[in-house]
Amino acid sequence: MTESSFAPAGPPAGFRKIVVALDFSPASERALALARTRFPGAQLRLVHVTDARVTTTPDLMGGVTPVGDPALLQTLGDVDTRRLERSLHAGEETEQLVGDPVTGIVEAAERWGADLIVMGTHHQGALEHFFMGSTAEKVLARSAVPVLAVPVTGGR
Numbered sequence: 762m763t764e765s766s767f768a769p770a771g772p773p774a775g776f777r778k779i780v781v782a783l784d785f786s787p788a789s790e791r792a793l794a795l796a797r798t799r800f801p802g803a804q805l806r807l808v809h810v811t812d813a814r815v816t817t818t819p820d821l822m823g824g825v826t827p828v829g830d831p832a833l834l835q836t837l838g839d840v841d842t843r844r845l846e847r848s849l850h851a852g853e854e855t856e857q858l859v860g861d862p863v864t865g866i867v868e869a870a871e872r873w874g875a876d877l878i879v880m881g882t883h884h885q886g887a888l889e890h891f892f893m894g895s896t897a898e899k900v901l902a903r904s905a906v907p908v909l910a911v912p913v914t915g916g917r
Contacts, residue, residue, distance in 0.1 A: 775800070780870040781796045782881075791911055795911050810858045838859055863900055
C-alpha cells in the first residue's frame with residue numbers, strides 16, 4: 762500500500778464547530794484569541810448570554826422578583842449586541858441570548874452541534890465562589906460537549 766491510501770477521507774479530524782462563550786472579560790477575550798489561533802479552519806460561533814438575573818432580586822421563597830425598569834434588560838442586550846459585533850471576524854457567526862449564562866451556553870452548543878466549547882475562567886473571591894460557583898465549572902458539569910476552560914494569565 763502507498764502512503765496516500767492511509768489518508769483520511771473528508772475533513773481532517775479535530776474540532777470543526779466551536780462555540781466561544783464571551784462575557785467580554787479579559788479571560789473570554791483570551792479564550793477567543795486562543796480558539797482563533799489553535800483551531801484554524803474551524804467554524805467559530807461567538808455566544809454571549811445577557812444575564813437576566815441582573816434585573817431581579819432573590820425573594821424569601823427561593824425565587825426571584827423583578828426589580829427596577831424592565832427596559833434595563835433590553836438596554837443591556839443592545840449594548841451587548843454591539844460589543845459582540847465588534848468581536849466578530851469574517852467567517853464567524855454570533856448568537857446572543859438572554860437568560861441564565863450556563864443554560865444558554867450549553868443549549869446553544871448542543872443546538873448548533875458544536876464539537877467544543879471554549880470559554881475563559883476568571884478569578885473570583887473565595888466567598889463568591891463558595892456561594893455562586895463559577896460559570897465555567899457549571900458548564901463543564903452540565904455539557905455533553907467537551908469544554909476547554911482558558912484561565913486568564915497574570916495576577917488577579
